[in-house]
Amino acid sequence: MTTPEPHPIEPTATGPACELCGGPAVVHWQRRLTDDEYDAYLAIHQAKRDEQLLLGDPQGAAPTPEPLPLPADCTRAVHGCVNHAIGINAAAHVHAKTCTAPQVDDLPGCDCSPEPLPKPAPEPEPAQLPASWAAPA
Numbered sequence: 001m002t003t004p005e006p007h008p009i010e011p012t013a014t015g016p017a018c019e020l021c022g023g024p025a026v027v028h029w030q031r032r033l034t035d036d037e038y039d040a041y042l043a044i045h046q047a048k049r050d051e052q053l054l055l056g057d058p059q060g061a062a063p064t065p066e067p068l069p070l071p072a073d074c075t076r077a078v079h080g081c082v083n084h085a086i087g088i089n090a091a092a093h094v095h096a097k098t099c100t101a102p103q104v105d106d107l108p109g110c111d112c113s114p115e116p117l118p119k120p121a122p123e124p125e126p127a128q129l130p131a132s133w134a135a136p137a
C-alpha cells in the first residue's frame, strides 16, 4: 500500500475573482447562461428530480417535482476587478449569453445588446375613502 502524494496547499482566494485577470473582484453584473452552463444547470435539477422520485414513498402519491428552470429564469454573476468592469449603467442590465465582458477593448461597454430593464411595478390605485374622510380642500 502506497501513501498518496501530498498535495501542495494552494492559497485560497477570499472572494470572487475578476473574469479577465483573476484579481479580486469588486463589482459584478448578470449574464444569461451559455448553452453549456444551462445544460450543466439542468443536469443538477434533473438529478434532484430523479432522487426525489427514487426516495418517494412507493405506497404514497408520487412526488411532484418542481418544473425545470427555463433559460429565461437563469443568470450567472460575472465578476470584474477595479480595472476590468463595465459601466454602472450597463451593469444594471442582464447581458446576453454571448457577452464576453469584461474585455479591455470594449470597456466600459461590452459586445452584446443587454436586455431592457424590467418595467417598474405600477403604483397601486389609491383606495376610495368615504366623503367624510376626505382631506379638507
Ligand SMILES: [Zn+2]
Binding pocket: 018, 019, 020, 021, 022, 023, 080, 081, 082, 083, 084
Ligand atoms: Zn481584472
Ligand SMILES: [Zn+2]
Binding pocket: 095, 096, 099, 100, 101, 110, 111, 112, 113, 114
Ligand atoms: Zn454585454
